[in-house]
Amino acid sequence: KISDKFVDKFLLVYPELAESIEVQFDWVSLTFPDLTSKQVIDDVLRLQENLFLERPTSQNFYTREMAFAGEKNIYIQDFAPVKNPETQAIEQKFGTTLYLTGKGTRLFEKALLEQSMNWRNFFEKARQYRGHLTRLDIAINDKWGLLDMNELVKAVQEKRFWSKSKSYAVHGNVDDGWTVDFGKSPFVIRAYDKHKEQANKGYDTDVKTRVELELHQDKAEYVLDEWLNHDKKLVDITFDILYTYLWFTNEPIDAQKLKSDKVREVIEQTVEPMPAWSLLTALGNRMKFVRQPKKQSVERIEKWVLQSVV
Structure with missing residues (x-):
């Protein structure tokens, strides 16, 4: 030795x-059982919502995807709001997964720098929102x-x-x-x-x-x-x-x-x-x-x- x-x-x-x-870090994905994608963007990532492109998806049982700059580097998948046929009310199912790919982690590190945060701060905050790691590279x-x-x-x-x-x-x-x-x-x-x-x-x-x-x-x-x-x-x-x-x-x-x-x-x-x-x-x-x-x-x-x- x-x-x-x-x-x-x-x-x-x-x-x-x-x-x-x-x-x-080269890949981070977190699941939030109590949040929607817009809440993850606003409260966890603290990025501008208008920087994300909204589009339908069928991946991982989700129905909606919010992609930063339209690319699959920083993206969040959740359930799109749907109209209840009986009450006509708009309802949304909670539960979402955040994905930061290899390039996504580098882009998000720029956001962390601007927010005077580091990865440790981010993960501590994610846990406050009951965030659970599904993958870490x-x-x-x-x-x-x-x-x-x-x-x-x-x-x-x-x-x-x-x-x-x-x-x-x-x-x-x-x-x-x-x-x-x-x-x-x-x-x-x-x-x-x-x-x-x-x-x-x-x-x-x-x-x-x-x-x-x-x-x-x-x-x-x-x-x-x-x-x-x-x-x-x-x-x-x-x-x-x-x-x-x-x-x-x-x-x-x-x-x-x-x-x-x-x-x-x-x-x-x-x-x-x-x-x-x-x-x-x-x-x-x-x-x-x-x-x-x-x-x-x-x-x-x-x-x-x-x-x-x-």
């Missing part, structure tokens, strides 16, 4: 490394190039890894970029070539590789509880989960060892770890949680129309 003393020395020599690996961005996706895929193919989940899948190729998934909903760890993924969409990014924790329902709420109620750092929680659920090695792991009751301890004591993965998890608590607020850009929408629609 890499010691704190070694990490201190390492960061003394490579101080920029601490700035090159960062943690951020936490991204670890590797801008240094510490992780090599070709090496991770090779390790998976050669069975040089241990995972708490028996389920895993490899997608993609060398040219377009690899993606490796470990586990299934409600909890998935995903590693992929972020730079190639964005290049394929016509965008540029300084992130080389991304490791993502995709948490649903109780798993997402667990992270929020640890953060809000037990005053743990979000970065520490993230890397504790990563360390506990996934490990890569430099040599294949014997099948008998994988059946051991204390498989993780056995592997750590007897099988040489993959240096890059060990260093990533050891550096964990030195990383920063970052916000990257972005404005909605007309130029970006125009570029999307020209590339993807025309």
Whole structure:
């Protein structure tokens, strides 16, 4: 195991490394059982209602969708008001879900900045309105190039890894970029070539590789509880989960060892770890949680129309 003393020395020599690996939210969805979409916009998001385009939907049993700037980045789904045929009164069923996609979280961070709020303030407010997390994605961005996706895929193919989940899948190729998934909903760890993924969409990014924790329902709420109620750092929680659920090695792991009751301890004591993965998890608590607020850009929408629609 890499010691704190070694990490201190390492960061003394490579101080920029601490700035090159960062943690951020990449997807947030919350369900509010007692609110309508307009209440979520006014009271929870505190955004201008006229910035949302209202349209019908049939997704997730809802009938109405309110989309910020008409795009599926920040959007809320609920039940459209209907006329009661007997009383002729307009009635609306309560219950709504807010979705902030990867790009949506960046756009919303701009709104949080303008409201002098941070994510913690937002989640505390959401809980006051009985908001329940249905999905939370936490991204670890590797801008240094510490992780090599070709090496991770090779390790998976050669069975040089241990995972708490028996389920895993490899997608993609060398040219377009690899993606490796470990586990299934409600909890998935995903590693992929972020730079190639964005290049394929016509965008540029300084992130080389991304490791993502995709948490649903109780798993997402667990992270929020640890953060809000037990005053743990979000970065520490993230890397504790990563360390506990996934490990890569430099040599294949014997099948008998994988059946051991204390498989993780056995592997750590007897099988040489993959240096890059060990260093990533050891550096964990030195990383920063970052916000990257972005404005909605007309130029970006125009570029999307020209590339993807025309």
